[in-house]
Amino acid sequence: MVVVKLDLHKLYVKGLMWGEKTTVKDGVLYVNREEAIDACGTFDAVESFSLHIARPGEKVRILPVKAAIEPRCKLSQHGSIFPGIVGKMEQAGTGATLALKGCAVLVTESGDKEARCRTGALVDMNGPAAEYTPFSKTFNIVLNAHVKPELLSKETLSTDEACRLASFRLAVYLAQRCADVNADEVVSYELGEADESLPGVVYVMQLLSQNPEIIDFHLYGQLAGATLIPTLAHPNEVIDGAVTTFLGAHCTVCSDKQYMYEIQNSPVIEEFYRLHGKKLRFLGVIIHNEVMTMDGKRRSSLFTSKLAKMLGADGAILVTEGHGNPDEDIMLNVKALEDYGIKTVIISDELGGREGKSPGLADWVPECDAMVSVGNTHQLLAIPKTQESFIGNEASLEIVRSTIDHDPDNPDYFYTELIHIPCSCAQAGISRLSADWI
Numbered sequence: 001m002v003v004v005k006l007d008l009h010k011l012y013v014k015g016l017m018w019g020e021k022t023t024v025k026d027g028v029l030y031v032n033r034e035e036a037i038d039a040c041g042t043f044d045a046v047e048s049f050s051l052h053i054a055r056p057g058e059k060v061r062i063l064p065v066k067a068a069i070e071p072r073c074k075l076s077q078h079g080s081i082f083p084g085i086v087g088k089m090e091q092a093g094t095g096a097t098l099a100l101k102g103c104a105v106l107v108t109e110s111g112d113k114e115a116r117c118r119t120g121a122l123v124d125m126n127g128p129a130a131e132y133t134p135f136s137k138t139f140n141i142v143l144n145a146h147v148k149p150e151l152l153s154k155e156t157l158s159t160d161e162a163c164r165l166a167s168f169r170l171a172v173y174l175a176q177r178c179a180d181v182n183a184d185e186v187v188s189y190e191l192g193e194a195d196e197s198l199p200g201v202v203y204v205m206q207l208l209s210q211n212p213e214i215i216d217f218h219l220y221g222q223l224a225g226a227t228l229i230p231t232l233a234h235p236n237e238v239i240d241g242a243v244t245t246f247l248g249a250h251c252t253v254c255s256d257k258q259y260m261y262e263i264q265n266s267p268v269i270e271e272f273y274r275l276h277g278k279k280l281r282f283l284g285v286i287i288h289n290e291v292m293t294m295d296g297k298r299r300s301s302l303f304t305s306k307l308a309k310m311l312g313a314d315g316a317i318l319v320t321e322g323h324g325n326p327d328e329d330i331m332l333n334v335k336a337l338e339d340y341g342i343k344t345v346i347i348s349d350e351l352g353g354r355e356g357k358s359p360g361l362a363d364w365v366p367e368c369d370a371m372v373s374v375g376n377t378h379q380l381l382a383i384p385k386t387q388e389s390f391i392g393n394e395a396s397l398e399i400v401r402s403t404i405d406h407d408p409d410n411p412d413y414f415y416t417e418l419i420h421i422p423c424s425c426a427q428a429g430i431s432r433l434s435a436d437w438i
Helices: 033-040 128-132 157-176 235-239 260-264 267-275 294-310 326-339 394-400
Strands: 005-012 015-018 023-025 028-031 046-054 060-063 067-069 072-074 095-101 103-110 139-147 185-190 200-208 217-219 231-233 243-245 281-290 315-319 343-350 371-376 380-384 389-392 413-417
Touching: 005 235, 015 046, 015 139, 033 046, 033 157, 046 157, 060 103, 060 394, 067 157, 067 260, 072 157, 095 157, 103 157, 103 389, 128 380, 139 157, 139 389, 185 235, 200 243, 200 267, 200 294, 200 326, 231 235, 235 260, 235 267, 235 281, 243 260, 267 281, 267 315, 281 294, 281 326, 294 326, 315 326, 326 343, 389 394
Parallel strands: 005 095, 015 028, 060 389, 103 139, 200 281, 200 315, 315 343, 343 371
Antiparallel strands: 005 185, 023 028, 046 139, 067 103, 072 095, 217 243, 231 281, 380 413
16 A cells, blocks of 8 residues: 555634634634625526524424535645545545544535425434434535526436535635634554554445436546546545535435535544554455446446455455445345355345345345344334424425324424435434344
8 A cells, every 4th residue: 555644734613603704713613604605606507695593402393304415625736535526636545634523514505495306305403303413413515506496497416516516615715714724633544564464444435326416426526427447535525625526416314424514524534543553454445336237236346346455455344335236236245255265245235125024135145143233224214294493395294204094292393214314324423323134
């Protein structure tokens, strides 16, 4: 592994308010609203943008949440943040990066009266649903895109692209305006030498790349479609913005879709760094694209397992997103890795039905004998029908309401499923759930 060093300057945000100048003072992030909106840019596909604040514990509902990004910018002259999207085309994961910890840019939209956007991602800042998403614990700057319904009736991609670009611009703007504030903590990420007798492990990062209308993920600004083959990345590149995600209008699974915030704060990468040189050797990240065809899946699996073998891996942690046909990617990878003698553990949620009695995965192979379950996305949750404040598209509420033969005991509540709560069953490990075998 090439020696690459990233110094992450962490500035902890403990409050959020509007202000004349965007900066952090005494732990409070002050945001100049007009300047921040201007930083997003203008787009033909969006009528306008507005900004809102959502703090932990407030009676606020946000729907649909199409993106969640931790504000970051580069402090060093070399290196790039979100290269190919906001940053210049240089390597991510090197130099110094400022991160505003404890806050996030959330992106939603309004004016979509026919709910053409099928992303049913609901964030409540308090109440039962708040317990299942990390974004109820962050101080959120919410970017609301006021869409053009006549355009959405024809196509959704241009609206999604406008929201995607605006969200990353806003995240960088917020961090850049705080670049002159001393960090609370500086953490260095560098894979130093490690005893060769320690087991070598890789992180296999499976990401959807099946439908341009879903947006899927980008690697250095390039949309990762069916033509991408699995590739090796330094873990610093991943947490520093080389891999970016966004939930397009046709992405209906929000509980286990890897939001950008989750990739920036990857629990698996953080844990591997903590153990590197002590209990294991962290060899790198293999980015695997989940495509639609069986030949494509087999091709990707061949490349993923080959890369792991060439790196000399003894073990692999495999994290995925999506369900249904992506389960085939999981099992092809597990079998191929295990056939090479690479012990593999998968982290996955399950689609176990509302009573938890259905098969959690759509496929299985005998070699898959080690799994960490992060919950059942079909689990029912009773939540309030309304909150005091609503940010986003009220017509999208019909997406998150679960059809069931009885209502909750409280008439002011309705049922939804965890599948509609962002990161509630996060396969990359940022969720709080697990599941028991029954």
